[in-house]
Structures are given as structure tokens and as C-alpha cells.
Amino acid sequence: xxxxxxxxxxQLTSGAVAVGATAPLLSMGEIAQAAIDRPLPAGTPxxxxxxxxxxxxxxxxxxxxxxxxxxxxxxxxxYKAETLLPLDAELALNPAMKGVxxxxxxxxxxxxxxxxxxxxxxxxxxxxAKWQTxxxxxxxxxxxLGRWVDSQGEDPMLAIxxxxxxxxxxAGAKRxxxxxxxxxxxxxxxxxxxxxxxxxxxARRDTKLMAAAATSMRNLFSVSTNVQPILRAPAPVSPDLPxxxxxxxxxxxxxxxxxxxxxxLIAAGSPTKIWSVSLGGFDTHAxxxxxxxxxxxxxxxxxxxxxxxxxxxxxxxxxxIMVYSEFGRRVVGxxxxxxxHGTSGPMFLIGNSVKGGxxxxxxxxxxxxxxDLAVTTDFRDVYASVLEKVxxxxxxxxxxxxxxxxxCFA
Amino acid sequence: xxxxxxxxxxxxGSSKTYSLFTFTPYSLLMNAKRLETSRLFHRFGFGPRxxxxxxxxxxxxxxxxxxxxxxxxxxAGASAIKEPEITDLGRRPxxxxxxxxxFAIAMRYQSEQIVLWSLDRMALSDHGLTERMTWFxxxxxxxxIQKLNYALPMYNQNKTLRTHALGxxxxxxxxxxxxxxxxxxxxxxxxxxxAPNENLGRELMExxxxxxxxxxxxxxxxxxxxxxxxxxxxxxxxxxINQNRRDSKPVLLLGTTSTFTGDSLADFLIARDDxxxxxxxxxxxxxxxxxxxxxxxxxxxxxxxxGSIAGAVSAMASDAVMSNESYSMVKSPVEWxxxxxxxxxxxxxQLKTPGQLINQLDKLGQVxxxxxxxxxxxxxxxxxxxxxxxxxxxxxxWLLKQSSLRALNEIPEPSRVLKSADWLGIPxxxxxxxxxxxxxxxxxxxxxxxxxxxxxxxxxx
Numbered sequence: 001x002x003x004x005x006x007x008x009x010x011q012l013t014s015g016a017v018a019v020g021a022t023a024p025l026l027s028m029g030e031i032a033q034a035a036i037d038r039p040l041p042a043g044t045p046x047x048x049x050x051x052x053x054x055x056x057x058x059x060x061x062x063x064x065x066x067x068x069x070x071x072x073x074x075x076x077x078x079y080k081a082e083t084l085l086p087l088d089a090e091l092a093l094n095p096a097m098k099g100v101x102x103x104x105x106x107x108x109x110x111x112x113x114x115x116x117x118x119x120x121x122x123x124x125x126x127x128x129a130k131w132q133t134x135x136x137x138x139x140x141x142x143x144x145l146g147r148w149v150d151s152q153g154e155d156p157m158l159a160i161x162x163x164x165x166x167x168x169x170x171a172g173a174k175r176x177x178x179x180x181x182x183x184x185x186x187x188x189x190x191x192x193x194x195x196x197x198x199x200x201x202x203a204r205r206d207t208k209l210m211a212a213a214a215t216s217m218r219n220l221f222s223v224s225t226n227v228q229p230i231l232r233a234p235a236p237v238s239p240d241l242p243x244x245x246x247x248x249x250x251x252x253x254x255x256x257x258x259x260x261x262x263x264x265l266i267a268a269g270s271p272t273k274i275w276s277v278s279l280g281g282f283d284t285h286a287x288x289x290x291x292x293x294x295x296x297x298x299x300x301x302x303x304x305x306x307x308x309x310x311x312x313x314x315x316x317x318x319x320x321i322m323v324y325s326e327f328g329r330r331v332v333g334x335x336x337x338x339x340x341h342g343t344s345g346p347m348f349l350i351g352n353s354v355k356g357g358x359x360x361x362x363x364x365x366x367x368x369x370x371x372d373l374a375v376t377t378d379f380r381d382v383y384a385s386v387l388e389k390v391x392x393x394x395x396x397x398x399x400x401x402x403x404x405x406x407x408c409f410a
Numbered sequence: 411x412x413x414x415x416x417x418x419x420x421x422x423g424s425s426k427t428y429s430l431f432t433f434t435p436y437s438l439l440m441n442a443k444r445l446e447t448s449r450l451f452h453r454f455g456f457g458p459r460x461x462x463x464x465x466x467x468x469x470x471x472x473x474x475x476x477x478x479x480x481x482x483x484x485x486a487g488a489s490a491i492k493e494p495e496i497t498d499l500g501r502r503p504x505x506x507x508x509x510x511x512x513f514a515i516a517m518r519y520q521s522e523q524i525v526l527w528s529l530d531r532m533a534l535s536d537h538g539l540t541e542r543m544t545w546f547x548x549x550x551x552x553x554x555i556q557k558l559n560y561a562l563p564m565y566n567q568n569k570t571l572r573t574h575a576l577g578x579x580x581x582x583x584x585x586x587x588x589x590x591x592x593x594x595x596x597x598x599x600x601x602x603x604x605a606p607n608e609n610l611g612r613e614l615m616e617x618x619x620x621x622x623x624x625x626x627x628x629x630x631x632x633x634x635x636x637x638x639x640x641x642x643x644x645x646x647x648x649x650x651i652n653q654n655r656r657d658s659k660p661v662l663l664l665g666t667t668s669t670f671t672g673d674s675l676a677d678f679l680i681a682r683d684d685x686x687x688x689x690x691x692x693x694x695x696x697x698x699x700x701x702x703x704x705x706x707x708x709x710x711x712x713x714x715x716x717g718s719i720a721g722a723v724s725a726m727a728s729d730a731v732m733s734n735e736s737y738s739m740v741k742s743p744v745e746w747x748x749x750x751x752x753x754x755x756x757x758x759x760q761l762k763t764p765g766q767l768i769n770q771l772d773k774l775g776q777v778x779x780x781x782x783x784x785x786x787x788x789x790x791x792x793x794x795x796x797x798x799x800x801x802x803x804x805x806x807x808w809l810l811k812q813s814s815l816r817a818l819n820e821i822p823e824p825s826r827v828l829k830s831a832d833w834l835g836i837p838x839x840x841x842x843x844x845x846x847x848x849x850x851x852x853x854x855x856x857x858x859x860x861x862x863x864x865x866x867x868x869x870x871x
Contacts, residue, residue: 053783122612122630125785126622141701156796166795179795181773188803195846195860196803203840205440206865207738209701212794213865214842219796280782285597285609335605336597341612370627
């Protein structure tokens with residue numbers, strides 16, 4: 001761990017104890033424990049999930065650049081072969097993804113092709129719900145990582161989503177992940193803090209939602225006392241990138257900001273095993289080429305910056321990044337220089353413990369299913385592997401009995 | 411030992427009857443009358459103004475419900491609000507010209523004005539239901555200014571939703587298919603005979619009229635063909651149909667082959683039983699419970715006969731679920747803010763400053779005219795993160811600094827804890843919250859802050 005950050009983390013903790021002393025629910029021991037006794041043990045794997053909202057066009061992300069059908073299917077929005085970043089003889093990355101290409105060359109990127117689920121649903125909301133609940137056949141109220149949180153001891157720091165609204169993925173039946181806004185949390189002080197904590201106590205006749213409201217107040221105190229000072233500290237500097245004013249350039253996008261916070265907290269030893277960040281805007285029904293390239297550029301730049309930041313910590317071998325979107329898009333362009341909702345798409349797993357390369361079959365452009373790409377890998381294959389290899393947990397309790405795996409971990 | 415509690419109008423258990431009124435009165439069952447009246451105020455309106463809840467309890471549930479459901483010819487509170495001056499700003503001037511700066515300023519100003527105007531209507535209307543339904547429909551036909559950029563089409567859409575808020579769903583749907591903001595938002599203007607764009611057609615069936623999985627992918631393609639040819643003038647929102655870009659051939663839709671126009675398509679879809687089911691489900695989700703399943707017996711579906719929105723809402727308000735304790739609802743940030751404004755007698759547009767107000771709402775994740783996507787805003791636990799807890803405290807602190815706290819200060823300190831439930835239209839405070847409030851009785855600012863951030867005020871019981 002970065003010692004400077006570590007020291008700040010502890011300083012913060014001793015300041016926070018004053019709140020704990022008057023707080024019935026947040027004991028001094030609990031706060032001290034979070035910061036001192038239970039920083040994430042060195043070597044504990046950490047999962048960072050990146051959700052791309054809107055349906056990322058997989059065919060313009062990992063591009064079959066030697067297949068003439070690719071070019072003839074979408075003349076207005078296909079990329080010129082010479083601009084692309086070839087990965088092998090058949091597939092190339094979008095030209096905006098130079099950062100990911102560099103990580104690919106270091107064998108840190110697994111690309112899982114044709115990922116989806118049976119009977120693809122083209123509704124953003126239904127499809128995202130299927131991905132986030134890992135229950136494509138029937139609607140359920142818990143997210144797959146929320147169920148994993150349920151299986152662990154109660155700890156509001158265990159799974160944290162950046163932003164103020166919690167994604168369904170992290171909602172469990174008994175417990176949920178916590179949400180952390182980019183700007184950090186400001187908690188009340190003094191007598192007001194005591195009374196806010198009073199409001200966070202359970203009451204006998206609370207409805208489920210009132211109890212959740214009380215819990216959110218409780219979590220505010222326990223999450224914020226632990227992370228607040230760290231958020232004020234500068235982000236770790238990525239040694240691979242040019243610096244301006246002590247930080248890396250190019251960190252203005254919202255995704256980069258989210259990952260900055262994650263990098264800081266990982267560096268400080270936050271006892272968090274799951275981080276969730278996201279980027280929206282992938283619903284490119286019209287004028288796709290520029291819009292998607294800009295977004296993929298943000299994803300790629302943010303990822304390489306984040307991986308660089310981790311290098312400056314002792315945790316760089318522990319982190320695995322997973323990138324997904326709710327569906328890919330139609331093969332044929334729609335005439336508005338965009339694409340409509342489609343089916344399967346590639347997933348990315350990135351990290352030092354990932355065996356770089358391609359997994360899953362590339363869906364054929366010759367044998368489309370009603371004009372759409374086939375699903376060649378079920379996302380539950382990926383989830384099961386991530387649960388076992390990254391979170392070191394059995395997959396069954398979280399996603400049910402599931403046989404498929406993707407063997408992309410070293 | 412059972413005694414009659416004057417406050418909650420119910421027998422309550424207490425081990426120390428002699429000290430009942432200094433101890434904690436807390437009924438074993440929630441008082442049904444207080445619960446149902448509270449739900450009428452917080453779900454069919456935007457919360458009571460000082461005194462209204464106590465008066466409604468005195469009036470009784472049935473007269474209160476009738477009052478809520480009867481739309482007056484004139485709403486004095488709402489009609490006192492000045493309409494904002496929203497104009498057609500035309501095309502964006504070329505970059506780096508003298509015209510572009512005033513254009514950008516006007517654009518931002520108008521966007522802010524429509525937000526303040528809609529919040530004022532919610533906070534100041536005497537009869538809450540019309541505004542409440544307009545708000546519901548805004549989340550239903552969720553259109554965002556973030557793509558359109560121009561305020562005028564969004565303003566006009568909001569007026570259309572208000573016109574039809576409790577009217578005919580057929581008329582509303584036809585008006586919305588000709589709504590420039592919705593058409594532009596869902597790429598309708600790019601959908602042509604040669605290249606139909608499925609965005610509007612799919613969402614029409616999935617999110618607006620039928621509900622997901624009540625049609626096939628072939629039906630999506632058919633509806634996309636019917637909805638070709640619309641063209642939108644972006645800055646004014648004017649919609650025209652270009653017959654040359656329109657696919658007027660018959661389509662096979664949900665088992666029927668026919669030639670449709672936008673109007674006949676709306677009638678055809680709304681006539682399906684699935685439409686009544688879907689509207690009942692959406693009303694259930696936004697008015698009764700976002701996390702419990704709708705029972706088959708829920709009256710809104712039958713009430714929706716012939717596309718009558720008022721019929722569905724009225725059946726919902728009279729349904730037995732209204733007094734069932736299982737169905738609590740989290741107030742969305744706007745609903746929470748407006749109910750606070752009504753209790754504190756604040757006018758949103760007069761808060762200092764409008765920019766700060768919109769920023770506060772943005773942090774909580776809900777600004778009118780900017781839903782996150784076409785599915786509208788989330789519900790239930792999504793508004794209960796540790797981050798929203800923080801922002802709610804900061805927002806309430808900011809609001810209370812601008813309030814005289816008249817109504818709260820008029821409650822004598824000794825009865826402040828219990829009487830404040832009536833002030834805010836809350837069925838009852840839990841012992842937990844009573845303890846926090848009691849210790850803050852002599853500090854009205856802190857008292858009000860805790861009340862507004864309590865689980866009982868954040869969640870409609």
C-alpha cells in the first residue's frame with residue numbers, strides 16, 4: 001500500500017471516532033476496525049465491473065475487419081480496415097481503443113466473443129435486468145452480485161457503486177452494496193450526527209422500505225467516515241502517462257473520475273471486493289460512428305489510466321476488470337447512420353491475472369439469426385468463472401447450478 | 411392495558427397508563443384512517459400544506475377521497491403561476507459568431523424556466539391530482555431535454571400531458587405520436603420508408619402502451635413501418651408527415667393485417683386487453699407499490715375501460731390496497747422536495763438560487779425534463795443509497811435556511827413531536843424518530859431537518 005495514503009486513512013479514522021463515541025449504532029470499534037484491523041488483506045482479489053449502458057455496438061468494438069459482409073452490411077458506419085487496431089488475422093479493435101490494444105499486447109485482456117443469453121430481449125430495461133440479475137428466464141428482484149453480498153458478512157464497504165443510484169446488480173435480498181457519489185460524502189457533525197444516527201435505528205413497525213431508508217442513513221456514516229479523507233487526496237499517478245499538475249492528463253470524463261476514486265480507495269486498502277462504475281450513451285440509433293468512437297475512447301483511455309494507477313500500488317495483481325453492455329446491435333445499419341437494438345456482444349476481462357486472448361466463438365456474419373448475431377457464450381459462463389476465480393466463492397449459491405465456464409484466468 | 415389514544419384515534423397498549431402522554435403513544439396497529447388519508451395526500455397529491463391533514467382526518471376518508479378525485483374547474487393556486495416565456499430559438503448560430511452567445515444563454519435560461527415552472531405548479535396547486543398525474547405521465551412518456559436541447563417542445567409536451575392527464579388515453583397517445591419532443595427523442599424523424607427506425611415503435615409498445623413481451627419482434631418491425639414519415643422541426647417541435655417517406659402499405663400487426671395511421675394504430679393497441687393490464691401495472695408501480703406484485707383484483711384495470719384514465723385512477727384510490735400496510739412507497743426526490751416545500755410554504759422558483767435548486771435535485775438524481783432514459787426514473791430502494799441520504803440532508807439544510815418554519819413554530823414545544831406528524835401528513839412517528847425529535851424540540855431547524863430526513867417522511871407509509 002501507498003504509505004502516504006495509508007497514513008491519511010488512519011488519521012481520518014482517529015478523527016471519526018468522535019462521531020462513533022456518541023453514535024449508538026456505529027461503535028468506536030467498528031470504525032477503528034474498518035480502517036485499522038480490516039484493510040483488505042494484501043493479495044485479496046478485487047472485481048471492478050464496468051457497465052456500458054445503452055447497448056454497445058459490439059461489431060464496431062471488436063471488428064471482423066477481413067470479412068466483406070461486415071463492410072457490405074453497414075456501409076455508412078463501418079470502419080476502414082487500415083484505421084483499425086488488428087488483434088489477429090480476423091479481428092481488430094475500434095481505432096479509439098489504443099489503450100486497450102496496448103493492454104492486449106501485454107496479454108492482460110481476455111475478449112469473450114458473442115456473449116448473451118437465450119432468447120435475446122431487445123428492450124434496454126429487460127435486457128439489462130437479465131444481465132444484472134443473471135436470471136434471463138424469469139424476473140427476480142436481486143442482482144447477482146447482491147446475492148453474493150448476501151452470502152458474506154454484513155459490511156457496507158464490501159461492494160460499492162460509484163454514483164448516487166445503486167444499480168440492481170448490487171441489490172441483495174438481505175443486504176445491498178453501498179453507493180458512493182463522486183464528490184465524496186459529507187456527513188453531519190455534533191448533535192445533529194447523534195440524532196441522524198438515531199433515525200438510522202430500526203423501528204419495530206418499519207416497512208421494508210422504511211428499514212431501507214434507515215439503513216441508508218447508517219451506511220452514510222460508516223462509508224463516509226472511512227472514505228472521505230481518501231477522496232480528498234490526489235489520485236495515484238499512473239507512471240505510464242504524462243502528468244499535468246501532479247496528476248495524469250485526460251481524466252475529465254465521468255468514467256475516469258469514477259475510476260480515479262476507485263484507484264484511490266483500492267490504494268488505501270478499503271475493505272471492498274467489488275466496485276461498480278458505469279458509462280452511458282451507447283444507444284446509437286443515429287450518427288453512430290463518431291458517438292461510439294468517442295465513448296469507446298473514454299472507456300479505453302480510462303482503463304489504461306486506471307491500470308497505470310494500480311501499478312503505483314501493491315494491488316495491481318489483485319484487480320480484475322469486467323466490461324459488459326446489455327446487448328449488441330443489429331448487423332445491418334438502420335439508415336439513420338446508426339443501428340437498432342441487437343443481441344450478443346463481446347465482454348472484456350482485464351487484469352494481470354487474466355490470460356489474454358480470445359474466448360468463445362466469434363458469431364458468424366453468414367449465419368445470422370433473424371438478422372442478428374448468434375449468442376455463442378452465455379454470460380453466466382463468465383459470471384460463474386468470475387465468482388470462482390476472482391471472488392473465490394462457489395458459483396451455485398449466486399447464479400444457480402450452471403455448468404459453463406470461461407477459462408481465462410491464470 | 412388498553413387506553414384510547416387521542417392523537418392517533420386508536421386503542422394503544424401501554425404498561426404505564428398514568429404516564430401515557432409523557433411516554434410514547436404507539437399503536438399496535440397503524441390507524442387505517444390516518445394511513446389512507448396520508449396516502450391520498452402523498453401519492454395523489456404532493457403532500458399536505460399546514461393544517462390540511464388534520465382537517466382531512468376530521469372530514470373522514472371518503473369525503474377526502476372525493477375531494478382529491480374531483481378536479482375543480484379552476485385551480486386558483488396553479489393558475490396564479492405565470493406561464494414562462496418560452497420561444498422558438500431557431501437554429502443554433504454558427505460557432506464563433508456574435509449570435510451564438512445570446513443563443514446559448516437563452517437556451518439555458520428557457521430550460522431552467524420550464525423546470526421551475528413545473529415545480530411551482532406541483533408546489534402551489536390547490537388540487538394536487540392533476541399535477542400528480544402530469545408528473546406520472548412525464549415519467550411514463552419519459553422524454554429528456556438532454557437530447558433535444560430546446561425548451562419549447564418540452565414545454566409543449568408537458569402541457570399536452572396535463573391536458574390529457576385524467577382524460578382519454580387514446581387522445582393522449584395520439585397527441586404524443588404527434589409530439590415533437592417525443593418524436594425527436596426516439597429518432598422518429600429518421601424513420602423512413604426506405605429505412606424504418608425501430609426506436610419509437612418499440613418503446614410505444616414496450617413502455618407506453620402494452621408492456622414488454624406482449625408483442626413479437628415482427629410486431630416491432632410492423633409498428634416501425636407504420637410510424638415512418640414523421641418529420642420534426644427541432645427548435646419548435648412542429649411535427650409534419652412526409653407522405654413520400656411514409657410506408658403506407660398494410661402490415662401484419664399482432665395477428666391483424668391492416669393499413670394503419672398513427673391514430674388508428676393508437677386505437678388498435680389501446681383496445682387490447684394488454685393495454686388495460688399495462689396501465690394498471692404502471693399505476694400500481696408508481697402509486698401503490700414499486701416492490702410488491704400487483705394483485706389480480708387491483709381495480710385500476712377494470713376502471714380503465716375505454717381508455718379512461720380518470721376511471722383507472724378513481725378505482726385505484728378506492729381500492730382496498732389503499733389501507734393495506736404492506737404497500738409503502740419511497741418518495742422520489744422531486745416528490746420529497748415538493749412535499750417539503752408545501753409543508754414549509756416555500757415556492758421553488760423563489761429559492762435562492764434556481765441554479766442551486768436544480769443542482770440539489772440533480773445530485774439526488776431527479777430533475778424534471780431530464781429523466782435518465784426512456785424508461786423514466788427508478789423507484790423504491792434506488793432512492794435509498796447512502797449517497798442520497800447525504801444529499802437529502804444537505805438539500806433539507808439548504809431549504810430550511812430559507813424557511814420561516816411558521817407552521818412548526820406555531821406548535822407549542824411540549825406537543826411538537828406528536829403534532830408535527832399532522833403538519834407533515836404522516837400517520838405516526840415511530841418511537842425511534844420520536845426520540846430524535848423530542849431531543850430536538852427546542853431547536854426547530856434541527857427538528858425540521860430530522861423530520862424531513864426521517865424514514866417516515868422519505869417513505870409514504
